[in-house]
Amino acid sequence: MLPEFPNLTKCKKCDTILWLSEMKAIGTCDVWWDEECKSEWKNADRADFLDITDLFRALEMDNVKNDKDKEKDVRLQIWWTFNDRVREGEKLFAQEKDEVLWKQNCQMLIKLLDTKDDNQKIMTAELYRNLGEFKKSIKVINSIDKEYNWLIKKLTAECKKRNTLLIELNSDTDEEVENFDEKAGGFGRDTIIIATIIIVGLISLIIFFVFRRISKKRRDNK
Numbered sequence: 001m002l003p004e005f006p007n008l009t010k011c012k013k014c015d016t017i018l019w020l021s022e023m024k025a026i027g028t029c030d031v032w033w034d035e036e037c038k039s040e041w042k043n044a045d046r047a048d049f050l051d052i053t054d055l056f057r058a059l060e061m062d063n064v065k066n067d068k069d070k071e072k073d074v075r076l077q078i079w080w081t082f083n084d085r086v087r088e089g090e091k092l093f094a095q096e097k098d099e100v101l102w103k104q105n106c107q108m109l110i111k112l113l114d115t116k117d118d119n120q121k122i123m124t125a126e127l128y129r130n131l132g133e134f135k136k137s138i139k140v141i142n143s144i145d146k147e148y149n150w151l152i153k154k155l156t157a158e159c160k161k162r163n164t165l166l167i168e169l170n171s172d173t174d175e176e177v178e179n180f181d182e183k184a185g186g187f188g189r190d191t192i193i194i195a196t197i198i199i200v201g202l203i204s205l206i207i208f209f210v211f212r213r214i215s216k217k218r219r220d221n222k
């Protein structure tokens, strides 16, 4: 399977940053296994993932500077790439200047997020929490649709604890739903088996009685 690249990638050879969605695909082939793959395709420069330095470089690109959606995409990637460090057990800030860049990115990203969209409200609340602006975070949390009650509770609790660190956002309710589905699935299978046994039994009984009647009639006719 081909590796899945994010929309924003770079050329491994010349470091040029590219938006895959804006590239024209000339064809697809597996360079390792596809024998019919053209040699010029096989020799084409490979794509690579962007690191934080590349992402900050992307912010300087004219087409990013003049496009709020693109800027939002890049700034989200920056935020997530910093978070990946923590997920991988590294320090959030590897160098001294990292903290300044990270903070600036969070603040700029908040301005770009859509305050009407629940998903982006959650991100805004998390950014404020990461920045230690708990009051602002709670204000945004309270505006999230009540459908996300488990999340509202969780985020509020973290703000009350004055925790700025990355937390895992997964709902216990999701697990409950999964368990329920599993149970329902198990119950469904059992029901089908029992129903099949009953139906087969009934059909056998009907066949048995029909045959008995037919043979009785034949005997009576004789």
Ligand SMILES: [Zn+2]
Pocket (backbone or CB within 6 Å): 011, 012, 013, 014, 015, 016, 045
């Ligand atoms: Zn290149």
